[in-house]
Amino acid sequence: MREISSLTLVLSDRCNFACPYCPQRHGTNALSIRDVTTFLEIVKPRLARQVSLGFYGGEPLLSWRLIEEILAHADSHFRDRFHFTLTTNGSLLTGPRVAFLKKHRVELVLSYDGLAQRARDAGHLAAVEKALALLQERYPGGYRIHSVFTPGTVPLLASSIAALLEQGHPRLQYALDACVPWKAADLKALEEQLRRLAARCRAHRQKTGRVPLENFKDNGQQGTFACFAGRDRLALLPERTIWGCALFHDLLGHDPAHPDYAKYCLGRLDEFASKPGPALASAARHAGTLHQDFFFSEKGDLCSLCDDLERCAVCPATAALASRTLGMIPSWTCRIRKITRAAATAAP
Ligand code: SF4
Numbered sequence: 001m002r003e004i005s006s007l008t009l010v011l012s013d014r015c016n017f018a019c020p021y022c023p024q025r026h027g028t029n030a031l032s033i034r035d036v037t038t039f040l041e042i043v044k045p046r047l048a049r050q051v052s053l054g055f056y057g058g059e060p061l062l063s064w065r066l067i068e069e070i071l072a073h074a075d076s077h078f079r080d081r082f083h084f085t086l087t088t089n090g091s092l093l094t095g096p097r098v099a100f101l102k103k104h105r106v107e108l109v110l111s112y113d114g115l116a117q118r119a120r121d122a123g124h125l126a127a128v129e130k131a132l133a134l135l136q137e138r139y140p141g142g143y144r145i146h147s148v149f150t151p152g153t154v155p156l157l158a159s160s161i162a163a164l165l166e167q168g169h170p171r172l173q174y175a176l177d178a179c180v181p182w183k184a185a186d187l188k189a190l191e192e193q194l195r196r197l198a199a200r201c202r203a204h205r206q207k208t209g210r211v212p213l214e215n216f217k218d219n220g221q222q223g224t225f226a227c228f229a230g231r232d233r234l235a236l237l238p239e240r241t242i243w244g245c246a247l248f249h250d251l252l253g254h255d256p257a258h259p260d261y262a263k264y265c266l267g268r269l270d271e272f273a274s275k276p277g278p279a280l281a282s283a284a285r286h287a288g289t290l291h292q293d294f295f296f297s298e299k300g301d302l303c304s305l306c307d308d309l310e311r312c313a314v315c316p317a318t319a320a321l322a323s324r325t326l327g328m329i330p331s332w333t334c335r336i337r338k339i340t341r342a343a344a345t346a347a348p
């Protein structure tokens, strides 16, 4: 197995929002500091020199005390080893919390769907907009905004991102709901929105020299994409199970009888503690089969025969949320890959 360079801590499955595209099931499970320190001690001998450690939920700020405890533990036992990120809906951010996160150099990913969220969730809007203003004022280099669009909200994509740009937010990214099918009309709307967005970002770069949208930056990816779940990354889930990647938990975590469950779940924390080596080897072996050139469409067309193979990257767990079969890519996912890639090529 490679060294582990990425860890995800899903602090709880509680959330104070109900975003319609969220694939997680919400409940009352929550990690304790003992769970987290046990997990970190088990994986410590396998960690790379620099490790990305992400706090997720549910809404992780509902577990604020635990975040403070984990950061204190990391300070005393893993000094300067971790690069922290925290993905939040922002509604529970306050001035003192932003100051604390900044002091510990925790990078924030603020989930905010811009105009789409305004239309859907007016109740939380004031709190989220207050958080955006706080970040902009007190931690401008420490956050990015992540906006998700669905087939229903995609007509708002370009104007929503443009509005965030106009408000001066420096780092933005968009994602598309992968759990529901995109019809031909939705894909056409997406194509048109991304054409407008590419033009807007081009103008922004000419004026400022910066590419504001992470999706339009060259990620340097070359060659055939592969899933690294369980190979260089691990996730601890709030019901105390270990997974190669939290997305496999979204896909399989609630169905232990599923034949793939045992392939991608490394067991409960206590089981993993007693034999981490074999669990890691088994997970890495199974995830090692998840290469883009092994994937196929619903009609049986092979990605290995596609001209775009080396420019394509589809997360198999996310694709399977819709297709229900690991390795099978829905035809609309394939079309989305082509549309988004064309927009990224046109943008700079
Ligand atoms: S490809 Fe998907 S499942 Fe695999 S590691 Fe990346 S995000 Fe996780």
Ligand code: SF4
Residues within 6 Å of the ligand: 292, 295, 302, 303, 306, 307, 308, 309, 312, 313, 314, 329, 333, 334, 335, 337, 338
């Ligand atoms: S564009 Fe579609 S067929 Fe081609 S590699 Fe990507 S998912 Fe496979």
